Amino acid sequence: LQPFCAAVDWGTTNLRVWLLSPDGAVLGTRRGPEGLLSITDRGFAGVLETHLSELGATADLPVVICGMAGARTGWVEAPYVETPAKFDALAARAVRVAEAKREVFILPGICQRANGAPDVMRGEETQLLGASLAGAGDGLFCLPGTHSKWARVEASAVTGFSTFMTGELFELLRSHSVLAQFASASRGPLEQEPAFGEAIRSVLADPRNAFGRLFAIRAAALLDNEGELAAARLSGLLIGAEIAAAIRERSTSEIRLVASGPLAGAYSAALKIAGYAPSLLDPETLAIRGLFKAARMLWPANSARTNVA
């Protein structure tokens, strides 16, 4: 089977490259540590060509990229599409990389300027496009991570979103704050400890005091020898604060959780404690689907030709 295109999710700390068939199947995969922060001498073009060569891609195979490669500090800037951001606009406003010998397009991120809540995303919008393709339709999406995103999708557009620095705060507080003495120890999935759920419930009951609960983690460790509960409490507190802020209306019918691995476990548990029954979607699968859908919009001729042949 001849590949239709190569698809790349190029992030801050790593990249993934897939060869995709005309119907979107994955024909080959490469992962590399050459994220935005580690691009040096070879530059973006050199890194990309090396991975494509390893995958056996022909010299004329087109490439579609999402993620931080399109940031101002990336390869070529792909300016943000503003909310409400139609999914079609991601392909329509993709930026061609002039220096590349083959056809290489970088998809834009999305920005939000409305309601005094400026926000940006690069990469997650392609996963949301992938979910749209998969028929997941409208709804509220939660994409947890270092910087968790909550996005509302309506009528094939991202109409609004919010970012929470939950993952980064957890690492900073767990490793570098006065809580580190107790919270840095790790013992399996935190969401399996009762303290995780207790912390979530306490924040949901009184969300304006989320910051005020941090030090209580240390106080309980000192007063009641509850140091071993510190990491689960910290995780529950931060995820609970994120959920309390992200979900304002209890009428929110369904939440689509885009996560895998430990994050999927922690956020699934947290959302259930908060009274929701999230459906779980795999972020890598959605990224591939989103890149493929954008590629079909960029190169309908290739696709039609291949399909007919």
Add this chain to the structure above:
Amino acid sequence: LQPFCAAVDWGTTNLRVWLLSPDGAVLGTRRGPEGLLSITDRGFAGVLETHLSELGATADLPVVICGMAGARTGWVEAPYVETPAKFDALAARAVRVAEAKREVFILPGICQRANGAPDVMRGEETQLLGASLAGAGDGLFCLPGTHSKWARVEASAVTGFSTFMTGELFELLRSHSVLAQFASASRGPLEQEPAFGEAIRSVLADPRNAFGRLFAIRAAALLDNEGELAAARLSGLLIGAEIAAAIRERSTSEIRLVASGPLAGAYSAALKIAGYAPSLLDPETLAIRGLFKAARMLWPANSARTNVA
């Protein structure tokens, strides 16, 4: 004038020693970097005797200490007094240091176990005792810092308090997070920038979303070149979240702000923006007064004898 006692505020990163007259006047002052974290070979006794010797204290001058020297990891543990904590209990439950050749007492801290809000303080309770002596009476006290304390004082007792990791969060986020690119720059008092007040007002209007506003600081820097506002926004956001959580009832008539230097400026401005007219008290003055009042309870005979002589 013969000193009545030596008073020591022994913190985590430094200590201060004062010689006090029978009426509480300061006859001599020493400051040193030998906080709890840096005590090594000489130990607490050696450090204390060196400072007392430099001040010309006689070998029988008694010493009263507050702060982290009484922590479990300090010189001698002075177990917490639980809320509601009568100020009289601070002297009554002071712990004598057996290894010291002179009379040395360490005042306890205060702990709170009620209402699912465990909390601890060591040092601030002595400032509150000092405010009590100064006739400041009952009320709500704000003691900002690395770990800000808000304490309610009623009928010569600390009836409840809350700790906020505001100062530590500010330093972590400003220096070590994705916000550091913009927020690490400093240009004079942050509270003088309009962005500081705007951040406070936005958090007070919607306190459950305090965490959710952090990333917007970065987004505004990327979208609108507002990077130079990042530090003021971060400070306003964190202090605003602290105020929103600490002051639940708008009926709170008066707030006594125990602060000096930059913290006094920032918190005065923040509380005024929130609609309060705080009265400002100097923390060092209160610490000296509190230690003196405890000393008078520990050694009434000395005091009477000296006064009579």
